[in-house]
Amino acid sequence: KNEVEQSPQNLTAQEGEFITINCSYSVGISALHWLQQHPGGGIVSLFMLSSGKKKHGRLIATINIQEKHSSLHITASHPRDSAVYICAVTLDSNYQLIWGAGTKLIIKP
Amino acid sequence: DVKVTQSSRYLVKRTGEKVFLECVQDMDHENMFWYRQDPGLGLRLIYFSYDVKMKEKGDIPEGYSVSREKKERFSLILESASTNQTSMYLCATTPTSLLDTQYFGPGTRLTVL
Numbered sequence: 364k365n366e367v368e369q370s371p372q373n374l375t376a377q378e379g380e381f382i383t384i385n386c387s388y389s390v391g392i393s394a395l396h397w398l399q400q401h402p403g404g405g406i407v408s409l410f411m412l413s414s415g416k417k418k419h420g421r422l423i424a425t426i427n428i429q430e431k432h433s434s435l436h437i438t439a440s441h442p443r444d445s446a447v448y449i450c451a452v453t454l455d456s457n458y459q460l461i462w463g464a465g466t467k468l469i470i471k472p
Numbered sequence: 473d474v475k476v477t478q479s480s481r482y483l484v485k486r487t488g489e490k491v492f493l494e495c496v497q498d499m500d501h502e503n504m505f506w507y508r509q510d511p512g513l514g515l516r517l518i519y520f521s522y523d524v525k526m527k528e529k530g531d532i533p534e535g536y537s538v539s540r541e542k543k544e545r546f547s548l549i550l551e552s553a554s555t556n557q558t559s560m561y562l563c564a565t566t567p568t569s570l571l572d573t574q575y576f577g578p579g580t581r582l583t584v585l
């Protein structure tokens with residue numbers, strides 16, 4: 364079993380829909396990261412959080428430490444949000460990063 | 473803004489060739505990382521470096537070596553490329569702590585024929 368699991372693997376939605384991507388982990392962590400990768404490869408860090416909730420524009424990230432679960436939400440989704448969204452955790456034991464396999468999101472106009 | 477550049481976006485090499493992938497950052501970051509990314513597997517750490525001339529093996533170092541002679545430059549070397557090294561290679565940096573946000577280069581898509 365992977366230490367970081369993302370769901371769904373693939374998600375297709377219509378423009379304007381509210382999007383939720385989930386990340387569950389089974390290890391002790393110092394922080395959880397959400398990143399975005401557009402076609403072509405470049406990866407951009409969206410959030411780093413260790414508790415509660417963070418918001419940036421239409422993106423919201425939440426984490427529940429007790430349940431070892433995080434969600435990334437996109438409000439009023441737009442075709443330019445189409446990308447792969449990656450969850451990663453920093454282990455509290457050695458600060459190593461463990462990566463999820465990513466969620467491929469397609470927003471149709 | 474942090475800028476992380478990689479020497480090539482696309483590279484095609486033949487089996488057995490020696491391959492150099494170079495990563496350069498302009499923000500005086502301490503830590504630099506090389507990952508490979510394959511479909512369904514997520515990012516896997518090959519090597520990282522926390523200082524000039526220092527290197528640590530990641531999860532999949534076999535078949536690779538690295539060099540960090542200057543702080544801004546971290547090279548990944550495939551001594552004898554094989555077809556199973558066909559992949560997307562991504563370089564990343566963090567300022568000081570491994571807890572810091574990672575800044576990624578654009579990636580190099582390597583094909584080994």
